[in-house]
Amino acid sequence: MTPDSRPALPRFVKLRFDRARDTWLLLAPERILIPDEIAVEVLKLCDGEATLAAIAATLAARYDAPEPEILSDITDMLADLEAKGFLRDREAA
């Protein structure tokens, strides 16, 4: 993941609000993860169009937080999801 990456959830990974449990879930083959609030905000922006840099800028404006810090945080988080196969980089693909 680099600032130019355009992260997206693959078709078979689903971000979904589960009313029965009142929580957001990330559904993947044989695994179900519970993203925290920040992760949900980030994942909603991962549409395969927006670059990581643009996502960081959006979040920085939304939360009035320093952009470089946000960029580094979300890079780590998304790289981790990418390693698990739950996220793809459109640019690299």
Next chain:
Amino acid sequence: MTELSARLRPDPARSHGIPIAVLAEITHRCPLQCPYCSNPVELERASAELSTEEWLRVLGEIADLGVLQLHFSGGEPLARRDLETLVARAAALDLYTNLITSAVTLTEARLDALAQAGLDHVQISVQSVEDALATRIGGLRGALERKRAAAAWVRARDLPLTLNAVMHRQNLHELPEMIEMALDLGAARLEVANVQYYGWALRNRAALMPTPDQIDTASKVVDAARARLHGRLVIDYVEPDYYAARPKPCMGGWGRQVFNISPSGKVLPCHAAESIAGLRFDSVRDHPLAWIWDHSEAMNRYRGTAWMPEPCRSCAHKHDDWGGCRCQASALLSDAGATDPACAFSPRHAEVFEAALAFSEGSDRYTYRDFSGGTPEPGG
């Protein structure tokens, strides 16, 4: 991010919560005859199967319960012509759908239809990496080649693939090649499942039981492969029970997270539960699923920890493994309410270990799974 299953454990206030997954065994029909099949020895016939309409209703009830994942299984789920219809309904209900298949009857057209219907994941089982042995285990010539082709079609459609390798004494030596095959076929996940001894496998224990040496080697092979293939292939390893020191938390605890629906609509706490004498199961034909989940006698019988005898009752691990497998206790000790004898704390553990050793020197001859109660392998 936490795993949902991690957050679900243990909730002492309740014996059960919202189920996560359902294994829908939509048919017992299957073109293969694996001697380790986990289906009951008394298979349900096609005429007893739930109709399409019944399944469509039940899928709605499953989603209403809060279930997240639906595994279409069997037998061979492709044996039902309405599989696409069922997958489409499940997908429309926002269920995460998985097809557990032997894949020998899969065609490209059918896979397209399933993908179109919204199928999320495919799991293909393999008997062996070698054609002759695959044929001998599954009882169908050319099965391996068809599975290879099917795996390629799955990957060509960008569907995630899990390979399920059922391992036992007669194929454990192939484990390194099995791992290579999973990579070759583009699987993201390999399930190395040592046979669990229920149903047909219990019948075939003498032909399947591995030796302790084989299990030693297998664990090492898996460890090395996991380190080498990190980020490329996830390997899940199911240890064989009889040689383990601690039992498996069967189904994540009886009636806690997962349940099965049999071809005729019986709701089972696990796929082998029917092997327990005296348990009464309720059918989706007679009751709403939500009622069954909360009130069925079979579901409640071994839920939570209140039913536990010693040594489980005062054991620190009781919320981790829930006392192990009830079907195993029933099969080996004729007491489904006993501590799983796979546990080293069970007073009967040594017996089980000795029995395993004896079985591991048994005859290689199989009894094949079929609707006539089993057919012995010719010759031998």
